[in-house]
Amino acid sequence: MANLLKDLLPDAPREVSILVTAAEAGVPDSSRDRISQGVDVGTGSAVVAGSFAASTPFRPEAGTASSDWCYW
Numbered sequence: 001m002a003n004l005l006k007d008l009l010p011d012a013p014r015e016v017s018i019l020v021t022a023a024e025a026g027v028p029d030s031s032r033d034r035i036s037q038g039v040d041v042g043t044g045s046a047v048v049a050g051s052f053a054a055s056t057p058f059r060p061e062a063g064t065a066s067s068d069w070c071y072w
Helices: 002-008 013-024 027-036 041-055 060-071
Strands: none
Touching: 002 013, 013 027, 027 041, 041 060
């Protein structure tokens, strides 16, 4: 996935790094879990973003963006 994103987004290395790290940290799975529990997108995104920020060097805003991307 990392190589594909790097090829598709050659001018966005930071964004690629966030998306790859989010995928490796399980953000898509966490997002799906929240949806299946009936949690609304805003709340689910905030919860997943907080968890992402706590387990990576990225700020919560990066987790929110990657989580929102996974919801779509």
